[in-house]
Amino acid sequence: MTALPEKRFPSTADRIDRIDRRLTSRLTMRGVVEADLPELLRVDREAFPEEPFHYFELRQSFDIHGDRILVLDDGESLHGYVLFVTTSDGYVNWIKSLAVTPELHGRGLGRRLMLEVLRRLRTEDVHQVRLTVEPTNAAAITLYRSxxxxxxxxxxxxYFGPGEDRFIMTLGL
Known part of the structure; x- marks a missing residue:
């Protein structure tokens, strides 16, 4: 029996989906290192083209909170990160930024990063996690609510200046 043409010649979308699955299966989560800063900046610019961090902001975040930045790495480049900071009393943690490169949106990578952060924070006896989200960012709101x-x-x-409205969302641990 001869295969139908669509079985012999998969669509571009099917090929891209297979490539994406291979890539996401190779991603490892690890702590950031200084050599990652240029890649971290690239990821942030891709994820937030209208308002990316400046290099000095990422540099200072690394210097002050380097142990609070997790990245997704495929061995060649970064594809996402989360930056989370706990208040000095240890009671509240703020998720300062969660980013995944646009070509990998919808693959569960933001959830993967957030679940790891929440797991770590529970072992540290943090009581509450807070974050801000743009009111029009339905995908992020859906993730955080889930x-x-x-x-x-x-x-x-x-909240972040004129025209920069935000929701504040919280989670008790």
Missing amino acids: LGFSFEGGVRKD
């Missing part, structure tokens, strides 16, 4: 985060009030107008 992890148990809830809204703290309504939209905070101008």
Whole structure:
């Protein structure tokens, strides 16, 4: 029996999906190292083209909170990161940034990063995790709600300055 043409010649979408599955299966999560800073900047610029971190912000975050940055690495380049910072009293942790490169959105990588952060924070006796999210970022809101985060009030107008509205979401641990 002869295979149908679509079976012999997979669509471009099918080939891309297979490549993406191979790539995501190779990704390892690890702590950031200084040599990662240029790649970290690239990931942030791809994920947030309108408002990426400046290099000095990532540099300072690494210098101060280097043990609080996890990256997704395929052995050649980075594809995501999460930056999380605990208050000095150890009670509250803020997720400062979660980013996955656009070509890998929808593959569960943001969830993977967040689950690891939450696992670590539970061992540290952190009581609450907080984050901000742009009100129009439906994918992020859906992710955070699925992890148990809830809204703290309504939209905070101008939270990050004029026109920079945010929701604050919290999760008790």
